[in-house]
Structures are given as structure tokens and as C-alpha cells.
Amino acid sequence: MFDFVTVATVEEIPPGTGKTVEVRGIWIALFNVAGTFFAVDNTCPHAGGPLGEGHLTDEVVECPWHGWQFNVRTGERPGNPNFTVACCPVRIEGNLVQVALPEGFK
Numbered sequence: 001m002f003d004f005v006t007v008a009t010v011e012e013i014p015p016g017t018g019k020t021v022e023v024r025g026i027w028i029a030l031f032n033v034a035g036t037f038f039a040v041d042n043t044c045p046h047a048g049g050p051l052g053e054g055h056l057t058d059e060v061v062e063c064p065w066h067g068w069q070f071n072v073r074t075g076e077r078p079g080n081p082n083f084t085v086a087c088c089p090v091r092i093e094g095n096l097v098q099v100a101l102p103e104g105f106k
């Protein structure tokens with residue numbers, strides 16, 4: 001059972017955008033892909049860039065530091081499965097966006 005934490009309202013993150021939020025002391029990148037929300041570890045595995053500040057195109061975010069891309073639905077780096085970011089469960093309660101950290105996250 002996940003312990004969900006409210007991190008934003010739906011209105012704060014319009015479709016096609018993202019935001020960095022904190023869940024129990026850990027920074028998470030939260031994205032709205034055409035009305036569906038996804039959450040991944042905010043820390044880029046290349047050199048620690050903030051994925052929540054990256055540009056989102058469809059399901060793919062581009063790290064603002066050096067351009068590595070990650071699918072925010074799966075956490076995978078397109079074309080290079082050796083690098084992934086961890087994904088978190090997201091749910092919507094009314095207009096609240098809630099995120100949970102899976103057991104052993106990070």
C-alpha cells in the first residue's frame with residue numbers, strides 16, 4: 001500500500017508542462033502529459049540535472065543540462081536502456097495531485 005502525499009493541484013501543472021515537487025524530503029519531477037500525470041526521480045542519472053525543469057515533448061522530457069531524454073511514463077532513456085529514472089505512482093483526488101514513493105525508492 002502506498003502512502004500518497006499531496007504535491008500540487010491539477011491546475012498548477014497544465015498539459016505539456018512539469019514541476020519539481022518534494023515528497024518526504026526527495027525531489028520528484030511531476031509532469032502532465034495530455035491530462036495524465038507522471039512522476040519520476042528529479043535527478044538526471046547523467047550528472048544530476050533537474051529533470052523537472054526540462055522541456056516536455058509528448059511523454060519525453062529533455063534534461064536542461066545536457067539534453068538526455070527520458071520517457072516520463074516508463075523512466076527509460078529512448079535508445080539507451082542502460083540509463084533509467086525511477087518512477088513513482090501518481091493519483092488524482094478531486095483537483096489534487098498526489099505522489100507516493102515506492103518501497104526502496106532510489
Ligand code: FES
Binds near residue numbers: 046063064066067
Ligand atoms: S545532467 Fe542531465 S543530461 Fe547531463
